[in-house]
Amino acid sequence: MNTTLKPDRYHPLSIGMHWLMLALLVAVYALIELRGIFPKGTTAYDAMKTWHFMLGLSVLVLVLARIALRFRFPTPAITPAPPRWQQALAVSMHLAIYAFLVVMPLLGWLTLSAKGRVIPFFGLDLPPLIGVDRGLAGSLEDLHELIGVIGYWIFGLHAAAALVHHYLMRDDTLRRMLPGSSGR
Numbered sequence: 755m756n757t758t759l760k761p762d763r764y765h766p767l768s769i770g771m772h773w774l775m776l777a778l779l780v781a782v783y784a785l786i787e788l789r790g791i792f793p794k795g796t797t798a799y800d801a802m803k804t805w806h807f808m809l810g811l812s813v814l815v816l817v818l819a820r821i822a823l824r825f826r827f828p829t830p831a832i833t834p835a836p837p838r839w840q841q842a843l844a845v846s847m848h849l850a851i852y853a854f855l856v857v858m859p860l861l862g863w864l865t866l867s868a869k870g871r872v873i874p875f876f877g878l879d880l881p882p883l884i885g886v887d888r889g890l891a892g893s894l895e896d897l898h899e900l901i902g903v904i905g906y907w908i909f910g911l912h913a914a915a916a917l918v919h920h921y922l923m924r925d926d927t928l929r930r931m932l933p934g935s936s937g938r
Contacts, residue, residue: 761828761830761831761832762830762926762930763828763830763929763930763931764827764829764930764931765823765826766819767827768823768824768827768931769931769933770933771816771819771820771823772820772833772931773933774816775813775855777817778812778813778816779813779905779909781805781808781809782809782810782813783803783902783905783906785802785803785806785809786802786803786806786902789802789803789806790800792916797889797901802823804874805834807862807866807873807874807875808874808876810858810859810862811859811862811873811875811880812864813858813859814856814859814860814863817855817856820852820855821852822862830930831931832919832925832926832927833925834925834929836919836923836925844915847908847911847912847915848864848875850908851909851912853906854901854905854923856909858901858902858905860883861894861897861898861901862898863880864882864883864884864894865891865894865895865898866882867882867883867884867885867886868884868885868886868887868888868890868891868894869886869888869891870882870886873876877918887908899917910923915927916928918930
């Protein structure tokens with residue numbers, strides 16, 4: 755196995771984690787958005803919600819690993835280097851993404867806790883973070899949904915920026931994160 759890292763690309767673990775997180779987020783969003791194809795209270799509807807909860811909590815676990823990878827492996831420089839304002843905007847966007855990836859699962863967990871529901875996690879029942887409070891549960895759920903909508907925009911802008919860098923600015927921003935040895 756070739757362990758030589760290219761300084762112009764992210765570490766393979768960082769690349770894999772990036773795309774795994776994307777797949778998880780697509781699944782989490784799809785499960786909650788598409789649950790309505792089944793009547794409320796049916797086994798299929800409830801299963802989609804349960805999988806939404808479990809995969810959402812998986813995002814929380816994996817984002818902690820992803821943050822550790824971010825500190826462990828250097829971020830490769832973009833070639834050619836973008837202006838400072840773009841670098842600052844990129845840092846802000848990445849902070850927003852990481853905040854989203856931590857806050858959303860915690861809000862979901864808090865919501866289920868406040869509703870007095872079981873917090874399922876692949877055969878485990880996680881402990882509630884707070885006591886039952888139906889009023890608070892409604893507020894937390896509303897906030898979770900609002901931030902979820904904001905997430906569509908955050909991730910859409912992130913993807914659009916990568917494409918703009920690739921196709922219009924013609925730098926290596928996107929290639930640094932693509933899977934494969936060459937990133938092409």
